[in-house]
Amino acid sequence: MKRTNVMLLFVVVMMTLLPLVLPSLKGSEFAGADGQAQAMITTIDSNYQPWFEPLWEPPGGETETLLFALQAALGAGFLGYYIGLKRGAAQQDKGRKHHETD
Amino acid sequence: MHIMEGFLPPLHAAAWGAASVPFLIMGSRRIKRILKEHPETRLLLGASAAFSFVLSALKLPSVTGSSSHPTGTGLGALLFGPSVMAVLGAIVLLFQALLLAHGGLSTLGANLFAMGVAGPYVAYGVHRLMTRLGSKGSIAIFSATALGCLATYVVTAIQLGLAFPDPVGGSAGSILTFLSIFALTQIPLAITEGVLTVMVMNFLLEYSRDELNDLKRFSKRSKREVTA
Known part of the structure; x- marks a missing residue:
């Protein structure tokens, strides 16, 4: 499992880095697809007015980054907790079995 | 795939909202039953939500020169059943709509239908089809969750x-x-999401066998009840 996952992680890293180093994409800002879709809406229907506003918006890019990082950290934190817990339990089981056979 | 606040006409927003509600109800009923019958799977349920939390926060660069994020909903769909992801997806989307102004309350129904319903059901369906056709393990998991991720964005484009x-x-x-x-x-x-899901599954197959067996028994039982 460990070796397969290390190899798979390598694939993920490569997939993510590839666009950043592709010569054909040099100078690209990698703008969000959501934003592009929003721009497309106004191109198709220039009269469209959003009829509802967000109740609250992050005051700026920095706070938005903070909140996105928080979202990722909450998820990754819980996943890490789960993985650690399971591995610890498995190790304890192994230790106990080892002890019994002694 | 987040349609921004106010960017779907009211009628469309309401229709997609109405389409999502039954899945939310089905999902919360299923969660209630799973937690009642197999309370030891609750941490795994949390981990499935956490996986979607992380993945939908990561805006990854793509070869098209733009960025977007995976959804992370395929994992939970394969483990707990697709309807459960409507509930977990709603939590993720609410967090992003309220705190990040990413997506929105008026577009919550449409975004939920794409991310919490279409993606998970496609992932679940592809996985069932492939295992029935004899494909085993990682290939089926990879294809199912990658196609589920893609399906979410196809649905957003249709919306x-x-x-x-x-x-x-x-x-x-x-x-x-x-x-x-x-x-x-x-x-x-989507390929990245498929690979990441396979990695998590590899871990679960080694360390969370008991929970996986519980969930397998649960879904067999509930299927029997439906057909009976």
């Missing part, structure tokens, strides 16, 4: 195409335009 038909090409033309923005960008990210 926007229906709401904003092109003056010349109509809805079909518009859907193609939005597909060119969303679907192409998403292909490499």
Whole structure:
């Protein structure tokens, strides 16, 4: 499992880095697809007015980054907790079995 | 795939909301039953939500020169059943709508249908089909969750195409335009999501056997009840 996952992680890293180093994409800002879709809406229907506003918006890019990082950290934190817990339990089981056979 | 606040006409927003509600109800009933019958799976349920939390926060660069994020909903769909992801997806989308102004309350129904319903059901369906056809393990998991991720973005493109038909090409033309923005960008990210899901599954198969067996027994039992 460990070796397969290390190899798979390598694939993920490569997939993510590839666009950043592709010569054909040099100078690209990698703008969000959501934003592009929003721009497309106004191109198709220039009269469209959003009829509802967000109740609250992050005051700026920095706070938005903070909140996105928080979202990722909450998820990754819980996943890490789960993985650690399971591995610890498995190790304890192994230790106990080892002890019994002694 | 987040349609921004106010960017779907009220009628469309309401219709997608109505379409999502039954799945929310089904999902919360299923969660209640799973937690009652197998309370030891609750941490794994949390881990499935956490996986979607992380993945939908990561805006990854794509070979199209734009960025988008995976959804992370395939994992929970395969483990707990697709309807459960409507509930977990709603939590993720609410967090992003309220705190990040990413997506929105008026578009919550549409975004939920794409991310919490269409993606998970496609992932679940592809996985069932492939295992029935004899494909085993990682290949089925990878294909199912990658296609589920892609399906979410295809549905978003359809939603926007229906709401904003092109003056010349109509809805079909518009859907193609939005597909060119969303679907192409998403292909490499869907592959990334598939690989990451396989990695988590590899871990679970080694360390969470008991929970996986519980969940397997649970879904066999509930299927029998439906057909009975």
